Amino acid sequence: MPIKPAIRSEYFQESVIREMTRIALQENAVNLAQGLPDFPPPPEIVQAARCALGSAYDQYSITYGDENLRAAIAEDLRKYTGVIYDPAYEITVTCGVSEGVIAALLALIDPGDEVLFFEPYYENYLPGIILAGGSPVPLELIQPRWDFHPELLEDSITDKTRALIINTPMNPTGRVFSFEELTIIAEICEKHNIVIISDEIYRHFVYLGNHQSPAAVSGLAQNTVIVGGFSKAFSCTGWRVGYTAAKGSAAAAIRKTHDYLTICAPHPFQMACLEGLNKLTEEYYANLRNDFLRRRDLLCYGLLDLGFKLEVPRGAYYVLADFSQLSNMDDMEFAGILAVQGGVAGVPGSSFYVDHRKGKQYIRFSFAATEKKLMSALDRIGERLKMIGGNG
Numbered sequence: 001m002p003i004k005p006a007i008r009s010e011y012f013q014e015s016v017i018r019e020m021t022r023i024a025l026q027e028n029a030v031n032l033a034q035g036l037p038d039f040p041p042p043p044e045i046v047q048a049a050r051c052a053l054g055s056a057y058d059q060y061s062i063t064y065g066d067e068n069l070r071a072a073i074a075e076d077l078r079k080y081t082g083v084i085y086d087p088a089y090e091i092t093v094t095c096g097v098s099e100g101v102i103a104a105l106l107a108l109i110d111p112g113d114e115v116l117f118f119e120p121y122y123e124n125y126l127p128g129i130i131l132a133g134g135s136p137v138p139l140e141l142i143q144p145r146w147d148f149h150p151e152l153l154e155d156s157i158t159d160k161t162r163a164l165i166i167n168t169p170m171n172p173t174g175r176v177f178s179f180e181e182l183t184i185i186a187e188i189c190e191k192h193n194i195v196i197i198s199d200e201i202y203r204h205f206v207y208l209g210n211h212q213s214p215a216a217v218s219g220l221a222q223n224t225v226i227v228g229g230f231s232k233a234f235s236c237t238g239w240r241v242g243y244t245a246a247k248g249s250a251a252a253a254i255r256k257t258h259d260y261l262t263i264c265a266p267h268p269f270q271m272a273c274l275e276g277l278n279k280l281t282e283e284y285y286a287n288l289r290n291d292f293l294r295r296r297d298l299l300c301y302g303l304l305d306l307g308f309k310l311e312v313p314r315g316a317y318y319v320l321a322d323f324s325q326l327s328n329m330d331d332m333e334f335a336g337i338l339a340v341q342g343g344v345a346g347v348p349g350s351s352f353y354v355d356h357r358k359g360k361q362y363i364r365f366s367f368a369a370t371e372k373k374l375m376s377a378l379d380r381i382g383e384r385l386k387m388i389g390g391n392g
Contacts, residue, residue: 012127016351020335024345030377032299032365033345035171035317037235038373041272042284045234048275052268061267063259065093065243069270072277073228073243080203081213083221083245090251093270095262097201097242098124100227101165103261104197104244105132107253108225113162116153120146120320120352120359122171122199134162138354144322145311146175150184157188163195166214169202172320172352172364174313179212186217186224195250196224201242202316204233204285207293211315215245222247225254230273232317232368233288239269292317295367295374302378303365306385317368320349324361327388331360338363342384344377 020033040046052058064070070087077085085091094100101124109115111133117125119138129136137156141148153164166185168177177185189196196214203211215224229242242265244254300312300319309322327334331348339345349362367374 008130011130015123017123017347020339020345020347023336023339027340027343027345029339029343029345030369030373030380031345032367032369032374032377033339033347035232035366035368036237037232037368038370039235041234041236042276042280044279045236045272045276049239049268049272052271057267057271059267061093061264061270063264064255065091065265066267066270066274069093069274069277070243072274073245076277077215077226077228077245080211081216081221081226083215085245085247090245090247092244092251092255092258093265094227094229094242094244094258095265096231096240097199097227097229098128099240099258099262100229100242100244101125101197101199102128102131103254103258104225104227104246104250105129105134105163106261107257108195108197108250109134109162112160114158114160115163115165116156116161116194117165118148118167118170119354120172120349120362121165121354122167123351125165126354129165135160136354137161140358141173141175144309146170146173148177148181150188153185153188157192157194161192161194163197164189165197165199167199167202168213169205169211169313169315171202171316172318172347172349173311174316174318174320175311176206176209176315177212179216182212182214183217186214186220190220190223194223196220198224198226200226200228201232203228204288205292205317206315207289207296208314225250230276233285234273234276236269236272239266239272241265241269241273292367295369295371298371299365299367299374299378302374303381306378306382318364318366320352320362320364321346322361323363326385329388331363335363337388338381338384341387343380344384 024031074087109132347364349359
């Protein structure tokens, strides 16, 4: 008799982002679907990883992370949030941000609790909420500029609302929440005793102004779980090192949950990320932003020239582009033809909405690629659009 899958697995699909990467590999297409930097990590941290291999670091670390790395993370958090976290109890090193978010949800959400999140949303959030037994409640940002309306947040809160996931800078739109917006969100959440789970993996990718964290709102650190990591800033997405920062009983619950999920993050790569925190200067991060700003402008203004409509992202390294003036296709067909016949992989926009009838006019592209590859992608997209024509 066939094994019957658990009902919870029926409420979410396999990752569309990772599926588009598989198609890109199969078709030898330029992969602008997944945020995979095609340039190496800084040499300092690569060397640190090499040195850590073949040593005591080949074995488990303490489950919640190497103590020196936790101390360095706490100091980094103090610098940009003003909040002092005790690395002995309040910092947990995780297997990337994805595990950090799910560990927080499993630790803090009871079955039936409602979890709010902004959409378009990063696709891992919905399965995470469902795996934790929660009820997902999307809050739609208003097109075309992805505007936030506080009254929509207030109107979505019920007596079952337990948490809000916020991602700033935001994947897939590149939206950056201002300190004023975060203050409003944090005050609403505090009033209703709602936990904020703040995904800040793209905090080094803000192209105008500075990154802001809801934990930095006065008095709100107790109500916020910060989830961060090193994959993006160090261009090492395969190393899987992230962290959570939380206060009190929330921190303890996340630690226990993390322990039974993954035991610990890869120890050699923890040591490499420690080297990056200790040795990479502000000049490195400034150069990183400038490099990605050039890539952003190359891709976004190239897409605008080709006839796409878009809001130029203020953060992260993705753009959600509207192709409705170029084709009558829906997003799945457009992305499929572009990947298989056009040689460029993007992500269908509907995969970033709970209701897949939304986002049908969008495709997401990543600009975490060399300028040469981005120019090649634009050329290929242009050629394919000529073949599609206005009625495609």
